[in-house]
Amino acid sequence: MAEYWEQDTEVLEEYLEKQDFDFSMMDVRFHYALHEASVDPDNYDLTQLFDGTLYRNDARYAVTFVDNHDSQPGQSLASFVKPWFKPxxxxxxxxxxxxxxxxxxxxYYGYHAEDVDYDGNQELIDKLLYIRQQFAYGEAARYLDDASCIGFTRSGDDDHPVGCAVVISIGDENQKEMNxxxxxxxxxxxxxxGYRKEEIIIDENGSAVFTVDARSISVWVPKEQLEA
Structure with a gap:
């Protein structure tokens, strides 16, 4: 893995090509997109979240990250993602x-400094890691059709016939029809x-309307799998 603090993904791709694609690189542009969405959600367009990122152009080589030691407050490259947006x-x-x-x-463990008092998101991240291990299989179908609410689904694969639906809102309470x-x-x-309490039935075509609270995330999974 290599780190080259450059937002221009073409520069990163040129570097990867010169190195025969022997490693992956930190997706700096994607980090800044997350930062920008967190500091100005009322004016940010989530449909552009992946624009210009290594993740979109060649995800096989993208190391995705929310923050690191360079972006934390007090550093020369400070671009700390606001805590409300980190989940x-x-x-x-x-x-x-x-x-x-x-x-x-x-x-995960928190960050406390002169201008920051942040306890971290250990419980939430643990849930997401569990979901990744148990439900996040198969290709992702993205629904990038709303400036303040996007989503994606994972339908499972032959070895993991489960799925999940992820909905994110940086505005009001919202909903999204996905398959x-x-x-x-x-x-x-x-x-x-655990934010939403209703239950959703998948229709005969595999679709449903999935809801999410204001400025929040919901991850919908099969209830039967949790009870097994």
Whole structure:
């Protein structure tokens, strides 16, 4: 893995090519996109979250991260993702189908300095890691059709015939119709994060309307799998 603090993904791709694609690189542009969404959610367009990122252009070589030692407050490259947005950001990088997600120690254990008093998100990150291990299989179908609310689904694979649906909102309470595959028709999905309390039935085509609270994330998984 290499770190080259450059937002221009073409520069990173040129470097990778010169090195015969022997390693992966930190997706700096994606970090800044997460930062920008966190500091100005009212004016940020989530449909552009992946624009210009290594993740979008060649995800096989993208190391996705929310923050690191360079971006934390007090550093010359300070671009700290606001704490309210970190659960959403980790939902994206941990549950997507591509990229190599990297956890930042202070996001798990907390970060306390002169201008920051942040307890971390250990419980939430543990849930996302569990979901990644148990439900995040198969290709991701993205739904990038709303400036303040996006989502993606994982439909499972031959070895893991389970699925999940992820919905993220940086605005008001919202909802999104998405498809998890007709293999899951008739299944009951619940929000494993625990924010939403309703149950959702997948229709015969594999689709349903998945809800999310304001400025929040919900991850919907088959209820039957949790009870097994």
């Amino acid at each position: 959403l950001a980790y939902g994206v990088i941990l549950l997507s189908s591509y990229g190599y997600p990297c956890l930042y120690y202070p996001d 998890v595959g007709d293999l899951h028709a008739g299944e009951t999905y619940i929000d494993i994060i």
